[in-house]
Every structure is written in C-alpha cells, then in structure tokens.
Amino acid sequence: MVGELKILILEDVQFDAELMEYELRREGLKFSSERVETEEDFIKGIKEMKPDLILVDHSLPRFDGVSALEIAKEHSPDIPFIFVSGKIGDDFAVDVLKKGATDYVFKNNLSKLVPSVERALKERAEFIERKKAEDELKATYAQMEVRIQERTSELSLANQRLRAEIAERGKVEEALRESENKNIILLEAIPDSMFILSEDGIYHDFRSKNDDLLVIPPDEIIGKNISNIGLSPNDLDLFFKHIRMALETNSLQEFEYELPISSEMFQFESRIVKLNDQEVLCIVRDITEKKEIEDKINRSLKEKDVLLQEIHHRVKNNLQIVSSLLSLQSRYIEDTESIEIFRDSQSRIKSMALVHEKLYQSGDLTRIDLAEYIPDLVSDLFRSCGVNYNLIQFKVNSENISIDINTAIPCGLIINELVTNSIKHAFPGIMKGEIMVELTYEDDFLKMKVKDDGVGFPEELNLNNIKTLGLQLVISLTKQLDGSIELLKDVGTCFNIVFEEKACMKKDT
DSSP, X not given: OOSOEEXXXXXXXXXXXXXXXXXXXXXXXXXXXXXXXXXXXXXHHHHHHOOSEEEEOSBOSSOXXXXXXXXXXXHOTTSOEEEEESOOOHHHHHHHHHTTOOEEEEGGGGGGHHHHHHHHHHHHHHHHHHHHHHHHHHHXXXXXXXXXXXXXXXXXXXXXXXXXXXXXXXXXXXXXXHHHHHHHHHHHHOOSEEEEEETTOBEEEEEOSOGGGOSSOGGXXXXXXXXXXXXXXXXXXXXXXXHHHHHHHOOOEEEEEEEEETTEEEEEEEEEEEOSSSEEEEEEEEOHHHHHHHHHHHHHHGGGHHHHHHHHHHHHHHHHHHHHHHHHHHTTXXXXXXXXXXXXHHHHHHHHXXXXXXXXXXXXXXXXXXXXXXXXXXXXXXXXXXXXXXXXXXXXXEOSEEEEHHHHHHHHHHHHHHHHHHHHHTSOTTOXXXXXXXXXXXXXXEEEEEEEOSSOOOTTOOGGGOOSHHHHHHHHHHHHTTOEEEEEOSSSEEEEEEEEOTTOEEOOX
C-alpha cells in the first residue's frame, strides 16, 4: 500500500482506538489517525482531515455509528466506512451494509481489520478508476455526438448553399460535383458507417470504413432495402418508425438494434436525421464492445456479493466459536447425559455452520448444492461420534439439487438428527451395518430418505408421541417445511420426508 493513510476513528474508548491502531501498524500500514467521540468533531474531522478511511463503533454515549454512516455518505460517499464493534447482530450488519457501510469487524477479532481495510481501499481505488473510465467514455461519446451534429449541420448548410448557387448561377452540374466533394470530406471525417435511405428504406448511398460489418456486399447494397439485411421483425418496424419520425419532425432519432453477421450477433446504435423531404441520413455505430464493457461494469457491481460471502464466512466462524465454547464447557461436566446433550448441540450447530461454509465457498451466495453438502455433513457426524468404519458404513445418494439457504438449514438439521440417532442406537455392540441418505427431486417435491439396517425402532413407538428431543426436532422442522414424515420399520429403520419446494434447481448430470 503506497503512501500514508489518513484514518478517522469514531470511538469513545481510547484503549479500543489504540488497539485498532496497534493492529494496523503491526501489519505494516503507514497512517495518521484522529479519534473523535461527538457528532460535531466527526463532521469537523471529515471536512478538515479528508480521511482515506473511517472506523467507527456502532454505539457511543452521545452518538451512534448509523448516524455517522449517514453523515459520511452525505459529505464523502466514496470514503470506505468500517464498523469496528464489540457485538452487532446479523440483521444489523446486513442493514448497515445495505445503507452503504463497507464492512464490519468485531473488536474481539481485530486480526480481520487489516484484510478488511485493504479490501475496502482496493474496492475504493477500483471504483474511482472505473468511474474515471466511465466519465471519459461519456465525455468521448458526448464529443462524438457534438461532432456528428456539427457535421450534419455543415452538410445541411452545404446543401442550402448549393441550392442558392444553382438558382443564382444555373450551374447545376458544377454545384452537384462540389456538393459531392463536400459530402465525401464530411463522410471521411466520421468514423461510423453512414447510409442515405429513402422513406421506404431503399439504400441510395453509403459509406463504411469496415466492410466486414455490412451484411450485403458493398457493390450490391445500392438499391437494396433495409428489410434485406436480416433485422428481426421488431427491429425492422423500429427502423421504419424512426425514419418516418425524422422526416415528419425534423428531429434526431436514436435507437439500438441487433444484427447477425457471420454467425455472430452484433449490437448497433443508429442516429437518423432528415436530409430532405424524401431522404434521411442514417449514422450507424458498432457498440458491441461498448455493450460488453457495460456488462463488465454491471458484473463488477455484483462484486458486492463478496460482502455477503464474508458475512456467511463470519457466521460460520461464529457458529464454530459457539461449538468450541460448548466443547470447552462440557469438559467441566461429569454427568454422561449432560455431556451427550452438549455434543448433540455441537453437531446441530456444525450442520448450520457447514451451510454457511458451503455458501461462501461457492459462486452462488443463496443456494446450497445438496450433492456436496450432505456427504460432508454425514462424514463430519461419523468423525464427531467416533464411528468405527469397519463396523458402520454410510452412503449418500443425492441428485444434483440446489436449494435455498432457508430450506437447507432445516434439511441439514433433520439429516443431522436422524443420522446421529442411527449411529447411537441402530448398531449396538459390534454389530455391522450401513446408514444411507437419499435425496431426489421430482414434480416440485423434494424427497429425503434416511435409513439404516440396524436393530430398528420398538414396534410400540408412535411418531405422534415422541419424547426424545432429537425426534421432536425432526417432526417440528418437517412441519416448518410444510412436509410429511413417515417411519418404516420393516428392515431396520427408514424415515421418509417429503415436502414441496418449487425453488429447487436440478442440474442435468
């Protein structure tokens, strides 16, 4: 990172501000900073210091981070704005990111501060560079428009002078040659393709510096109609509409259309102006590359998805911290039943954490690929429970199905409970067996099957009168999904769960 940064810190605790500065300096960042606590000093700092970065606590005795965010966006909207707080909820984090915050970092995890700062400064530099390029593109386009209008005006004036000379001198042929020479000069000065069209779309004249963009060979184009170049019916109607508008209103007509050339689709921009009562000048520009640039700009805007990716990453980390805390706490408990409850809670938390891990590792931040998620989930359960793979095997058969996160989490918890139940109870002693998980999707319904070939459930067991927390949770989550659950006890145990999920996406294998 080149040069010294100017950092404005909104923090009422001097020690916390010093911790931030220490972390930044420890990672080699060169900066000067100013700490403020009040709204007046914050506004003054923005105006006078002109910081490169703003770090704020979300809650102060006389001020708050959200108000500071609104002030910063009003005065200097392009300055990176990072919340550094002891605790903020997920809803608050998403809300401030929507309002324009660049990122948020927990005070108990300041090791994330420098990567967050570097990423924010990099995004700011890219935004400034992109905006500069856009401004230059717009300026160039505006200049070109001015040149076209100037040259079109010159062409109109040249024709008027030509008529005056014909009327005054009667030298029609000489005046026509002069007009043709002037037109050639004007045409040569314009880089775009130009066509003179009649009201009914007949080509009377043309000039093109790139014959590869002509559908009709140059030596055959005169006398052809625009209906012969391969325009779609809609674009052809649009072309004739603007020709009529130019002739009737004497105004510049602009529109865009697509045209297939040599098996590729090109984008064009057309500007039509009236030449006389029967003809128009059509100036055509190839904007295929411009459209591609616009698409790249739009895709770059989607880089904000990286922020959501980071949120999923942090949620996963937080869930892992909770799981670790449960593990540490269980060490101080001697009661076997209580320890088992802690382990069950850990596995449930891990199943949710795995969802967020899959989300931030994938390109889609809203959907989970079950064919990847479920095998990892079951494998993790086997490791956590210390299963002897020589005795118990597992198999996962899943179609390539992706589902929304709001469906993935309850599905993961259901499978977590049922597989855990099979591991604990289906194979007593040294009994061998297999646990299988199947997922299929058909006619808008997702079908989950978890079965084992173990000792099976007691015949008197009734799903409507379940006492264990795990199975109660399975039934509750199935109801949450508006699904149905069926228990089969013919060979071992088999749970069939079916629910409607129209948002599923099934990939072809």
